[in-house]
Amino acid sequence: MDDQQQQFIKNWKLLAEGEKQGLYACFSYFYDDLYRFGLSLYRNPELIKESIQNLFIELWQIREKLKEVNNIQQYVFTIYKRIIFKTSQTFISTTVTEKVSLDDIEERFISESSYESILIASQEDEHLKKRLQYALSCLTPRQKEIIQMRYFDCLSFKEIAERTSLTERTVYNTLHNAVNVLRELLLFLCLVLPREPW
Secondary structure, three states, X not given: OOHHHHHHHHHHHHHHOOOHHHHHHHHHHHHHHHHHHHHXXXXXXXXXXXXXXXXXXXXXXXXXXXXXXXXXXXXXXXXHHHHHHHHHXXXXXXXXXXXXXXXXXXXXXXXXXXXXXXXXXXXXXXXXXXXXXXXXXXXXXXXXXXXXXXXXXXXXXXXXXXXXXXXXXXXXXXXXXXXXXXXXXXHHHHHHOXXXXX
16 A cells, blocks of 8 residues: 555545544545546536535535445445435536647736735735645646746746746646635535635
């Protein structure tokens, strides 16, 4: 069992014991896989995001039962499939397919992510700042590194690619996924424990 798997099991146990740290860490750990799996069933990103949030809200509500789970992955995905189906019944599915260049992607990414506005707002709101700090701590080292270079060091995708020996596309995808996790985790924190002291 590698270190990442051991850390995951540790956080699952924390979740089962009612510790917020375990809940948020499991959210971050599962997010990308749940998102990809959801899209393979329903081509609707908003439906998938809502379903992931609903999944972890339910896991938090039934956390005392989680101690008895042996196959964690199977357990989570079984509940997730049920929640996606249930959510889809009340969700209007809309799918738009389009081809865009890397320049178009960068322009759209910046406009959609609103990451800068989150950082600015966090300076004015202590609760948001603490949530953002925690959300950042849940990212992978590579995601944190690229976010640091892009938003704090103001490097271009090309410059980041040169420093990390990654392709520009990989840099974009990593950054895109990281911001998605941050956005969803921040929203999740507000949904599950909106008045929780930090």
